[in-house]
Amino acid sequence: MCPIMMQIGTIQVYTGDGKGKTTAAIGQAIRAAGHRLRVMMIQFMKGKINYGELEAVKQILGFTIEQYGGPEFVNKNNPDKEDIEWAQKGWSRAKEVIQSGKYDMVILDELNIALDFGLIALDEVIEGMKSKPKHLELILTGRYAPREIMELADLVTEMKEIKHPYQKGIQAREGIEY
Amino acid sequence: MCPIMMQIGTIQVYTGDGKGKTTAAIGQAIRAAGHRLRVMMIQFMKGKINYGELEAVKQILGFTIEQYGGPEFVNKNNPDKEDIEWAQKGWSRAKEVIQSGKYDMVILDELNIALDFGLIALDEVIEGMKSKPKHLELILTGRYAPREIMELADLVTEMKEIKHPYQKGIQAREGIEY
Numbered sequence: 594m595c596p597i598m599m600q601i602g603t604i605q606v607y608t609g610d611g612k613g614k615t616t617a618a619i620g621q622a623i624r625a626a627g628h629r630l631r632v633m634m635i636q637f638m639k640g641k642i643n644y645g646e647l648e649a650v651k652q653i654l655g656f657t658i659e660q661y662g663g664p665e666f667v668n669k670n671n672p673d674k675e676d677i678e679w680a681q682k683g684w685s686r687a688k689e690v691i692q693s694g695k696y697d698m699v700i701l702d703e704l705n706i707a708l709d710f711g712l713i714a715l716d717e718v719i720e721g722m723k724s725k726p727k728h729l730e731l732i733l734t735g736r737y738a739p740r741e742i743m744e745l746a747d748l749v750t751e752m753k754e755i756k757h758p759y760q761k762g763i764q765a766r767e768g769i770e771y
Numbered sequence: 772m773c774p775i776m777m778q779i780g781t782i783q784v785y786t787g788d789g790k791g792k793t794t795a796a797i798g799q800a801i802r803a804a805g806h807r808l809r810v811m812m813i814q815f816m817k818g819k820i821n822y823g824e825l826e827a828v829k830q831i832l833g834f835t836i837e838q839y840g841g842p843e844f845v846n847k848n849n850p851d852k853e854d855i856e857w858a859q860k861g862w863s864r865a866k867e868v869i870q871s872g873k874y875d876m877v878i879l880d881e882l883n884i885a886l887d888f889g890l891i892a893l894d895e896v897i898e899g900m901k902s903k904p905k906h907l908e909l910i911l912t913g914r915y916a917p918r919e920i921m922e923l924a925d926l927v928t929e930m931k932e933i934k935h936p937y938q939k940g941i942q943a944r945e946g947i948e949y
Contacts, residue, residue: 594917598947599942600945600947603947605803605935607791609911609931611928611929611930612783612791612926612928613785613791613793613795613798613928613930614791614795614946615797615798616794616795616796616797616798616799616801616802617790617791617792617794618791618794618798619794619797619798619801619802620791620795620796620797620798620801620824621794621947623794623827623828624794624797624798624800624823624827624946624947624949625823625946626823626827627823627824627825627826627827627828627945627946628826628945628946629824629946642857643804645801645802645803645804646801646805647805648805649802649804649805649831649834650805651838652831652832652869653830653831654829654830656827665817680780684935692774696945697946698947704934706796706799715848730947731829738857741878743933743934746934746935747934747935747936748790748888748929748935748936749932749933749934749936750789750790750791750930750932750933751789751930751931752789752791752795752928752929752930752931753928753929753930753931754927754928755927755928755929756921756924756925756926756927757925757926758781758925766778766876767778767806768778768802768803768805768806768807768808768876769778769781769799769802769803769908770804
């Protein structure tokens with residue numbers, strides 16, 4: 594019998610205006626699932642069920658995605674009551690999942706945006722991050738990560754947009770951008 | 772019957788010293804495979820078969836990974852003959868795969884490093900990129916992307932390391948870093 598090796602989980606943040614934040618988190622999840630870790634991704638502000646990743650992820654053992662958001666883009670200056678409810682519901686679920694001990698990796702996709710839009714209270718999230726189980730790897734994505742979140746994180750990567758095809762007038766494409 | 776929509780494929784580059792380059796490419800692959808696109812990832816300078824992503828990816832229809840590299844790290848200042856052979860073999864395969872028309876997305880993982888180490892000739896790669904089929908989405912990852920590659924690319928994201936847990940003395944962990 595092998596001894597059970599207890600890994601220490603860190604907090605990772607992927608932020609910045611460049612492409613690759615959510616996809617990096619999905620790649621992390623795939624890698625973890627490949628090592629038989631149990632992964633949950635909670636997506637905030639996304640309710641568009643035809644995202645390509647959802648279809649492929651269904652095929653992967655140990656990786657679950659849940660979405661908390663409506664089909665429309667959220668208006669930052671005047672978010673709908675429904676958007677706030679979705680985000681709050683997502684955050685309640687996130688707290689439950691983090692504390693459950695059932696997962697080795699929890700990804701809170703676009704949580705930074707939900708914070709930036711004021712849909713969830715920052716101090717609640719800080720509290721939730723601080724009380725995570727030691728072994729749990731926690732990953733937050735989204736532009737505009739608040740300073741307090743970055744200070745608490747162990748790893749912060751800023752995705753910087755150097756060049757983007759939208760600048761050339763190419764529209765968002767199925768299988769590439771979503 | 773639906774008309775066949777021909778998408779225009781772009782060239783994406785993920786570079787920089789931050790975490791998330793390979794994982795972003797894997798996430799892109801998962802998304803594409805979820806939309807039934809056919810994806811091939813060719814990994815340069817990696818021959819460590821226990822990478823977590825390989826195990827999970829086997830479960831995903833339409834996504835194939837091939838590795839071209841030995842188990843040891845390559846010495847930049849004095850690469851082994853074997854390392855050069857691996858890289859050349861990987862590049863031959865990449866050219867074949869790109870031109871075959873059998874894939875919608877081709878990912879050349881760590882190719883930037885292989886170029887930086889001088890294991891493959893830059894002008895050959897530039898030539899290969901320029902002659903890619905129009906519909907093909909081509910993704911290059913790795914630190915130190917040469918300027919010529921970035922100029923040719925449509926999308927360039929620099930992953931910037933803001934904070935890294937190695938700074939705290941945490942070792943590379945199974946399921947997280949590999």
